[in-house]
Amino acid sequence: MSGYRVTLDIAKGALAASQNNLAITGHNVANLSTEGYSRQTASLAVASPMSIGGLQFGRGVTIESVQRQANDLLAERLREQQSILAGDEQGVLYVENLESIFDIQSDNELSAMIGEFWNTWQDLSNNPSGTSERTVVYQYGSQLSERLNIMNEDLAQLEDHMNQEIETGVGQVNGILDKIALLNVEINLAENIGKTANDQRDSRDRLITDLAKLMSINAIDQKNGFITILNDSGYPLVVENQAYPLKGEGGRVYWQTTGGGTIDISDDISSGKISGWLDIKEQEVMKMRTQLDTIAKELIWQVNKVHSQGVGTNYISTEQSGSYTPITTEGGILNTLSYGDKIDYSKDFKMWAKDSGNPPATVSLEVDMAVSDTHLTYVGGAAVSALNKYYFTVTTAGTVGPGADNPVITWEKADHSVDPPGLPGSGGTVTINGSGAGNFVVDGMTFTLDAGYLVAGNTFTVNTDAAGTAAPVNITHDPLQKANSVLDNYMFRVISGGGDVTGVSIANPMVIEWKNSRETQSFTLTDPADLTVDVDGMELTFNSGMFFNNDVFTITTDEHGFQIDDTGSFSIGTSSEWHWTVESFKDQFNAQSTAAGAHVTGYVNLDGSLKFVPDYGYSYAFSDDQAEDCGLMAALGINSFFEGEDASNIKVRGALEFVDYIAAARINGGDSDGMKGDAVLADPALANLTISAANSNNTFRFTENDVSHTVTLTNATYTSQTDFHSLAADIQTQMNAASAVSPPSTYKVIYDEDANRFVISENDGSHLENLEIFWSENAGTASALGFKPLDNVYLPPEGDYGVSENSNAIAISDLQYTDFSMAKWNFTRGRDIYSETVSAHIGGAYQDMISALGVTGSTLKQNVEFGDIVVEQLAQQRDMISGVSIDEEMVKLISYQQSYTAASKLIKTVDEMLQTLMATK
Numbered sequence: 002m003s004g005y006r007v008t009l010d011i012a013k014g015a016l017a018a019s020q021n022n023l024a025i026t027g028h029n030v031a032n033l034s035t036e037g038y039s040r041q042t043a044s045l046a047v048a049s050p051m052s053i054g055g056l057q058f059g060r061g062v063t064i065e066s067v068q069r070q071a072n073d074l075l076a077e078r079l080r081e082q083q084s085i086l087a088g089d090e091q092g093v094l095y096v097e098n099l100e101s102i103f104d105i106q107s108d109n110e111l112s113a114m115i116g117e118f119w120n121t122w123q124d125l126s127n128n129p130s131g132t133s134e135r136t137v138v139y140q141y142g143s144q145l146s147e148r149l150n151i152m153n154e155d156l157a158q159l160e161d162h163m164n165q166e167i168e169t170g171v172g173q174v175n176g177i178l179d180k181i182a183l184l185n186v187e188i189n190l191a192e193n194i195g196k197t198a199n200d201q202r203d204s205r206d207r208l209i210t211d212l213a214k215l216m217s218i219n220a221i222d223q224k225n226g227f228i229t230i231l232n233d234s235g236y237p238l239v240v241e242n243q244a245y246p247l248k249g250e251g252g253r254v255y256w257q258t259t260g261g262g263t264i265d266i267s268d269d270i271s272s273g274k275i276s277g278w279l280d281i282k283e284q285e286v287m288k289m290r291t292q293l294d295t296i297a298k299e300l301i302w303q304v305n306k307v308h309s310q311g312v313g314t315n316y317i318s319t320e321q322s323g324s325y326t327p328i329t330t331e332g333g334i335l336n337t338l339s340y341g342d343k344i345d346y347s348k349d350f351k352m353w354a355k356d357s358g359n360p361p362a363t364v365s366l367e368v369d370m371a372v373s374d375t376h377l378t379y380v381g382g383a384a385v386s387a388l389n390k391y392y393f394t395v396t397t398a399g400t401v402g403p404g405a406d407n408p409v410i411t412w413e414k415a416d417h418s419v420d421p422p423g424l425p426g427s428g429g430t431v432t433i434n435g436s437g438a439g440n441f442v443v444d445g446m447t448f449t450l451d452a453g454y455l456v457a458g459n460t461f462t463v464n465t466d467a468a469g470t471a472a473p474v475n476i477t478h479d480p481l482q483k484a485n486s487v488l489d490n491y492m493f494r495v496i497s498g499g500g501d502v503t504g505v506s507i508a509n510p511m512v513i514e515w516k517n518s519r520e521t522q523s524f525t526l527t528d529p530a531d532l533t534v535d536v537d538g539m540e541l542t543f544n545s546g547m548f549f550n551n552d553v554f555t556i557t558t559d560e561h562g563f564q565i566d567d568t569g570s571f572s573i574g575t576s577s578e579w580h581w582t583v584e585s586f587k588d589q590f591n592a593q594s595t596a597a598g599a600h601v602t603g604y605v606n607l608d609g610s611l612k613f614v615p616d617y618g619y620s621y622a623f624s625d626d627q628a629e630d631c632g633l634m635a636a637l638g639i640n641s642f643f644e645g646e647d648a649s650n651i652k653v654r655g656a657l658e659f660v661d662y663i664a665a666a667r668i669n670g671g672d673s674d675g676m677k678g679d680a681v682l683a684d685p686a687l688a689n690l691t692i693s694a695a696n697s698n699n700t701f702r703f704t705e706n707d708v709s710h711t712v713t714l715t716n717a718t719y720t721s722q723t724d725f726h727s728l729a730a731d732i733q734t735q736m737n738a739a740s741a742v743s744p745p746s747t748y749k750v751i752y753d754e755d756a757n758r759f760v761i762s763e764n765d766g767s768h769l770e771n772l773e774i775f776w777s778e779n780a781g782t783a784s785a786l787g788f789k790p791l792d793n794v795y796l797p798p799e800g801d802y803g804v805s806e807n808s809n810a811i812a813i814s815d816l817q818y819t820d821f822s823m824a825k826w827n828f829t830r831g832r833d834i835y836s837e838t839v840s841a842h843i844g845g846a847y848q849d850m851i852s853a854l855g856v857t858g859s860t861l862k863q864n865v866e867f868g869d870i871v872v873e874q875l876a877q878q879r880d881m882i883s884g885v886s887i888d889e890e891m892v893k894l895i896s897y898q899q900s901y902t903a904a905s906k907l908i909k910t911v912d913e914m915l916q917t918l919m920a921t922k
Contacts, residue, residue: 007051011061012907014048018062019901025067026893029885037207039069039883041199069199070883073222076206079875080220084213084272086868089861091277095163096858099285102155103851111148112851115300115844118145119817125665126810130314135660142642142653149297153648156290163282164252170215170275171249177212178244181205181230186242189226198226216254216273232256234269252282268831280830285857288828291519292850294647295824298518300843301651302340303816305641309623309634311664311809312802316355316620317640323610324638324654325646328494329551333583333609336555336574339646340636342490346372346581347755348631350590353668353800354599354621363800366597366765368458368589369751370631373579374723375401375453377461380439382447383469388418390549391444391463391471392425394585396592398457401450402436403717404727405734408455409433412443417464417499417549446471454726454754458589462576464547466501473577474502474546474554478539480571483562485538485835487824489517491556496523499550502543503529511548518647518824519834538833539564552576560822560838583611586633596746597766611637625670625798626808640664642813666806671798675749675762676774678787682757685725690785691718692728698781703736703774705747710739714782725752729759732786736761742769758787763797771796818842825849 022043032038044065050057104110121141125134184205191198205228209220212230218238221229230239236256238245248255248263254270255263270276325340327333335341350368373395384391391414399408413428431443436452446463448471466472484491498511505511511526515536524534532543539556554575556564566572574580587603594601600616615621623640624630634640638654642663645651656662683690692699692714699714712735719728733750740747749764763769772795776783780790823846824836841849 007053007059008907008911010048010051011059012904012911014061014063015904015907016901018043018045018064019897019904021064021067022897023894023901026890026897030887030890030894033885033887037203037210038885039071039199039203039206040885041067041069044068067197067199069202071202071206072879072882075875075879075882077220079872079879080210080213081217081272082868082872082875083210084217086865086872087214087274088272088277088280089864089868091274092281092861093858093865095159095278095281096285096854096861098159099156099281099289099854100858102152102159103289103854105851109148111145111152112844112847114141114145114148115847116817117141119814122810122814125663126807126814129665129805129807129810132660135663135665138663139653139657139660142657146643146645146652149293149648149651152293153290156286156293157649160252160282160286160290163278163286166278167252167254167275167282168249170278171247171254174212174215174238174275175244175246177208177215178230178239178246181208181212181228181239182242182244184208185227185239189241192226214273216275217269217271232266232269233271234266236264236266252279254279283830284828285854287834288826289850289854290648291826291828291834292846294518294649295826296843296846296850297648297651298646299821299823299846301643301645302343302635303819303821303843304813305340305635305638305643306343306630306632307809307812307816308642308664309632309640310628310630310667311624311640311812312622312666312668313664314661316353316622317613317662318357318615318620320612320614321639321656322606322612324641324644325636326609327583328492328553329609333605334553334555334574334576335581335583335586335633335636336490336557337492337553338636340632342555342557344370344633344636345631346370348629350586350631350633351624351628352590352594352599352601352621353623353625354594354597354601354615354619355800356600357618357620364597364599364766365625365798365800366590366593366599367628367749368586368593369398369456370458370581370633371454371456372581373453373455373459374754375455375579376451377441377577377579378449378451379463379471379473380447380449382442382445384446384465384471385444385469386414386416387465387467387469388416389414389465390417390422390425391446391465392428392460393443393462394460394588395455395457396430398455399433399730400452400454400723400726401433401440402452402721402723402727403719404724404730405715406727406730407432407434410441410455414444422549445469452721452723454723456579457592458581458585459579460582460585461579464549464552464577466547472501472545472547474548474552474575475544476546476554476573476575477542477544478564478571478573479542480563480565482540483538484536484556484558484564485562485833486517486519487558487560487562487836487838488822489519489558489824489836491515491517491536491539491558493554493556495548495550495552497550498526499548499552501545501547502526502532503545505529505532538562538835546577562835583609583637587611593765596744597764599766611639613639622668622800625668625800627670627674627798629674665810666802667808668800668802669798669806670800671796675760676772676793676795677756677760678758679789680756680758680787681784681789682725682787684722685719686721689718689720690728692716692785696781696785697779698785701774701776701779701782703772705740705742705772706770708741710736710741712736712739722752722754722757725754725759728752728786732759732761737764742767744768762795767797769797816842817844820845 025041029040046065048061048063050059118141121138125138128134184201188198188201217233219231227241254267256266325338328337349370353365356362393410393412396411397409399406409432411430413425415425416423438449439447441448441450463471493515496512496514505526507527514523557572564572587605590603600619601621602614604612644654693716702711715731729750729752736748737746746764747767750761775792776788777790777792783790820840820842822838825839826836
């Protein structure tokens with residue numbers, strides 16, 4: 002009977018194997034179209050034999066396991082490529098969104114609008130008095146501004162949308178992580194008791210693929226049914242049954258620590274949709290916004306700089322306020338204006354004023370905008386007032402050194418020991434009689450002013466500490482570290498914690514905010530032993546000094562990003578260095594306006610902007626066709642064409658809706674620059690210049706309004722270029738003393754250090770009609786003063802212009818062909834944002850920006866095409882291993898069916914044999 006039992010066991014095993022194989026094959030066929038399904042096969046083995054007597058009989062077949070046909074290495078490669086492809090596909094999608102914003106093929110394309118804007122100025126130059134041409138200039142300027150506004154808003158909205166995409170994607174990631182953690186448990190429990198978890202593994206693999214399509218990951222099989230998921234920087238996302246959710250906020254991705262903190266892992270996401278979103282947002286969208294702002298900023302400045310020097314159909318008879326304000330209203334340092342770093346202090350400010358009487362009379366006034374070249378050093382002595390800010394302003398220009406032109410400095414102070422601080426008051430004046438140690442003493446403090454020239458209107462401040470000691474701020478920098486933003490103005494303001502920088506602590510921190518053309522940030526000083534901070538690539542060290550809250554300082558970067566000026570010196574501008582403020586300019590302007598009889602008054606508004614107000618019956622205009630303008634009015638936003646400072650807020654100045662104010666003309670300045678020397682002066686430090694009768698160089702004759710006068714200069718020896726300022730003052734004094742023209746101060750004589758020459762011109766408001774100096778009569782004096790021994794005639798300008806005058810319109814139109822130094826921005830996710838200097842005209846800079854976007858889009862499309870091919874090839878390789886072939890499965894079905902039939906026949910045969918045996922008697 003043993004043989005029957007063995008035969009039945011064999012038949013039963015064969016029947017079970019056939020049934021199970023049929024079930025497995027059916028499962029494969031059913032999942033033919035299931036994404037990520039891995040074909041399953043049974044692993045068959047010969048059953049253990051049975052011994053009967055001295056013989057062994059086989060017991061048929063048994064199924065050892067059901068296996069997934071999967072190649073983990075191939076699956077990982079496919080998953081990585083799918084992750085890369087998903088990111089590139091999102092990149093293509095959003096680059097197309099960007100291209101639609103810039104509307105390259107439309108008539109509203111920005112490059113065409115910029116070109117048409119320049120053309121409107123060209124048309125205006127052909128008919129400068131034409132109302133229709135002026136209206137078109139205004140309308141096109143407004144349309145161009147609105148287009149920039151819309152593009153900026155569209156870019157901002159796209160950035161917001163992508164932030165939402167990222168945050169939604171992070172939510173999807175967290176959902177997948179939870180599911181993987183649950184499947185980890187299921188697989189571990191099943192496989193630990195010897196069961197298979199093939200379908201759960203397939204499900205988990207599909208989830209891991211979905212996760213990889215969202216972000217780059219590393220999946221590590223722990224061989225115990227668990228799989229560990231890490232991000233690219235090694236932070237765990239899933240460990241066994243624990244999921245570690247991420248946080249999406251502000252368009253960034255954060256890993257959350259067990260202590261409740263967060264770690265930004267955005268830059269570690271190298272592929273997947275989230276990577277694609279981050280790349281486009283932080284590289285392309287932000288670059289386009291910043292570059293568009295750069296172009297708008299340059300457009301505003303260049304147009305305003307020219308427009309502010311021009312005049313409309315008439316002089317301006319109403320008040321005008323500036324549209325730009327300094328960081329703080331206290332003093333209002335000019336360099337903290339949006340375009341304050343662009344003021345050229347080697348040039349001057351000029352205004353023309355007109356009396357509307359019959360005939361109308363014009364008068365000009367000119368403010369020397371130079372910055373004093375002396376250096377102030379604190380020597381010692383305690384101030385009468387501790388914790389005070391001392392304000393010093395040059396009210397009378399002059400030379401610190403030999404000569405009679407002694408400068409006068411007015412000072413006042415404000416109490417900063419109280420909150421809010423007191424207003425400036427209770428001061429006095431100090432006359433600087435010469436150079437030397439301790440030549441400047443005020444309120445108990447002693448300073449030394451080096452030899453040099455003090456310019457009227459220049460100002461500086463000194464803070465005193467708790468002991469009354471003058472404590473100007475000392476900040477140094479690492480000269481090898483350059484800023485990330487070139488050609489930029491970094492403005493710093495003390496937000497809180499004002500005091501001695503060496504007295505900061507964790508309990509008493511000093512917070513300083515800084516901003517440049519692209520961003521606003523802040524840093525905090527807390528450790529007196531470590532007062533070095535990194536600011537956008539720069540390394541600054543705060544060595545000593547007192548800061549009060551709202552104190553400001555600036556740093557300007559050159560075309561390479563270094564913080565140096567033309568001399569190579571550190572270009573920090575603190576309030577304890579000579580500078581101009583809106584307030585000091587206003588005071589200097591008003592003093593000269595009164596002296597010239599211009600009848601125009603400057604005021605400082607509550608917001609710190611400047612305002613000009615003419616008296617009744619008077620009007621005014623700015624600069625002329627001869628003057629070298631410093632750009633102050635453009636920086637203040639007075640007589641400008643545009644307002645705003647970037648693409649978000651650019652607009653045409655509201656006053657220009659009255660189109661007669663559009664400045665197509667410039668005033669005819671005549672010889673407004675004066676009678677200039679011929680720049681043949683020798684360096685007095687190498688060969689001292691002595692003016693004396695013995696040297697036959699101390700007299701010259703001139704005629705004013707055809708009346709002759711003779712000048713005799715003071716006998717003196719001049720040993721430096723600084724001394725030449727005193728010589729200029731002596732020439733001016735002697736000419737005015739000899740003059741018979743009213744008012745008494747007819748002449749203005751200056752020494753231009755840059756050009757190394759003397760300049761003789763009329764003083765503001767004089768009634769001089771003509772001036773001729775007969776240098777030929779005294780060649781010694783001519784040579785000493787740098788003039789050729791030829792008679793020279795100077796005709797003062799009248800300040801008029803014709804209705805057909807178009808020079809300012811032409812100058813603005815010509816901007817379309819002019820190359821400017823501008824910043825070109827580079828954005829790479831995970832790296833510092835930086836700019837480099839390029840030279841381009843405004844339209845060209847925009848075209849370069851659009852071309853770069855086109856290259857990015859083309860590259861991404863090529864990447865997608867290549868990625869599709871790679872993914873398809875890897876998927877085919879996977880399908881060869883893991884995929885279900887319907888033909889193969891049908892063959893298996895037939896085979897297993899026949900096997901099942903044979904096993905059934907075997908059972909039936911054994912049954913018949915047993916029946917025959919039982920029937921035997």
